[in-house]
Amino acid sequence: MTDKTFDIIVYGATSFVGQIITRYMHDQFADGSITWAIAGRSKAKLQQVSNEIGLDGIELLVADAEDKAALQALCARTTVVMSTVGPYALYGDTLVETCVESGTHYCDLTGEPQWIRKMHTRYEEAAQASGARIVHCCGFDSIPSDLGVHFLQSEAMKKFGQNCDRIDMRVVKMKGGASGGTIASMINMVKEASADAELRRELKDPYSLCPPNHGFTARQRDVRMEYDSEYGGWIAPFVMAAINTRVVHRSNALTGNSYGNDFRYEEATATGDGPSGKRMARLTSLGMGALMVGMAVPPIRWLLEKTVLPKPGEGPSKKEQLEGKFDLLFFGTTPNGDKVSCRVTGDRDPGYGSTAKMLSQAAACLAQDIPDDIPGRFWTPAALFGDTLIERLKAYAGLTFELRNE
Template identity: 75%
Template sequence: MADKKFDIIVYGATSFVGQIITRYMHTQFADGSIVWAIAGRSRTKLQQVSDTIGLSGIEMIVADSADEGSLRQMCAQTKVVMSTVGPYALYGDVLVRVCATTGTDYCDLTGEPQWIRKMQLRHEADAAKSGARIVHCCGFDSIPSDLGVHFLQRNALEQFGQTCGRINMRVANMKGGASGGTIASMINMVKEAVSDADLRRELKDPYSLCPPDHGFFVPQPDVQIAYDNAYGGWIAPFVMAGINTRIVHRSNALSHNNYGAEFTYEEAVATGQGAKGKRMARVTSWGVNALMIGLAVPPIRWLLENFVLPKPGEGPSEKAQLEGGFDIVFLGSTAQGETIRCRVTGDRDPGYGSTAKMLSQAAACLAKDVPDTVAGGFWTPATILGDRLIDRLKAHAGLTFEKLS
């Protein structure tokens, strides 16, 4: 791919998160270390973004998510396409197909497991043949989870000579509003599941994103309201666990069961201690359950979409993004009862500020750090980017990865 004009094309640069990414790319790669361009379906809107940010010398490419010809012309010019155009189940199919057949590396922000599985089934063989490396879930879902587990397991191997057979992730603190794009993806997934019994069964399978021959059969934890003695506080279900846990299990499968054939992994929100922590756990659990039930009932879904939930293109102010952040803790244990704790933090709100930096650095890592000899196919952030991306995130994206005493 040495003859490509660009290292990265930001596809969907006019979207809310796309503009944040474009601004970050403009600042981060002002030294010319990454040659990049912006793309979208409207030249007028691309020009507005360019003028607002001051993208002198950054080219604009017009390409529509439904126009395969324009997407092929775009992919012919770049090593990596970074896509923000979601919900991906509605707008992402053609671009993944084009990348998989043309050998163009690809990364995105999706948190839609049903769509990822569909893309794997349809395009894995093409990507392997062409050499395209496809990497989904390069935002808050699921880089902190996937790389956090990877980081803990590397430290466990160094400390104990073996990886941990069980890891529990706890969201210790998270400040930031839900992404309108993420909400739209959730709504679309619920709509699909309501009318598709096979999809409902698939969404209950913790190994649905693993290769067909994964061989994992261990039941995974079903997080409910509980007191977690190991962490020292009450916990409740975490709304992003559905995608994050599946990506972590796929990483285990792709790394030849490096975490163990009986590896178990769960994610939960830590709500505090005592009666107050228990009350907060109940409120959190009820909130998550009420949201999912509401999205499944058409009249309630209409009310939520139109009057309550953020819409695609909507998001927090720059001030709110700067004031956001996240702090998550991983607790690992080996079969012999040895324990280890690690922590991952981010300095911006998860859904926008931190996600924009994570996706940008994932694309840069794909373009610059991953050898061309790495095979094509559908990877996870941990299995293809791993320590290379951790280094980039620590140096340039405001994330920390640390082993706790």
């Protein structure tokens, strides 16, 4: 792919998160170390973004998400397409198909397990044939979780000579505005599941994103409100665990079941100790349950969409983005009972500020850091990028990965 014009094309650059990504790309790669362009369906909106940010010399490319010929022309000019156009289950099929057919590498921000599985089923063999490396879930869902587990497993191997067969992740802090795009994706997934019994069964399978014949047998636990003695406080379900846990299990499968056939992984929101922590855990659990039920009932879903939930294209203010942060703790236990833990943090709001930097660095890693002999297929961040992306994120994206003192 050395004859390509661009290393990366940012597809969906006029979306809310696309604009943040474009500004970050402009600032981060002003030295010309990455050649890139922006793309979307409206030339006028692309020009407006270009004018506002000052993208002198950055080419603007027009391609609708359903225009196969335009997407083929896009792929012909770049090594990597970075897509922000969601909900991906509604708008993402044609671009993935085109990247796979043309051998163009691809990464995105999706957190939609039902769509990811559909893409695997349709295009895995074609990606292997063309050499296209496709990497979903390169934002807050699921890079901190996937690479956090990878990091902790590496540390466990160094310290104890074996991987952990159980890791628990706890969200200690998460400050930032809600993502309209994420909410839209959740609503679409609930709509699909409400009408499809087979999909509902699939969404209950913790290994739904693993390749066939993965060999995993461990029963994964459904987190409920409870006291967690390892963390030292109350916990409640975490809204993104449904996608993050599945990505982590696929990473295990793609690395030769390196975490073990009986590896168990869970995620939860930490709400603190004492009566106040218990109260917050109860409210979090009830709130999540009510939201999911509400999105499944059409009249309530309509009311939520119109009056409460953020819409696609809406997001936190610049101030909220800068003041946002996240702090995740990972607790690991080896088969011999040895314990190890680490912390992963981000310095911007998880859904936009940090996500924009994570996706951009994943795209740069995909364009420049992966050896030519790595085959095409549907990868995960940990299985394909591993330590290389961790170093990029620490250096350029405001993330930390640190072993905790026991």
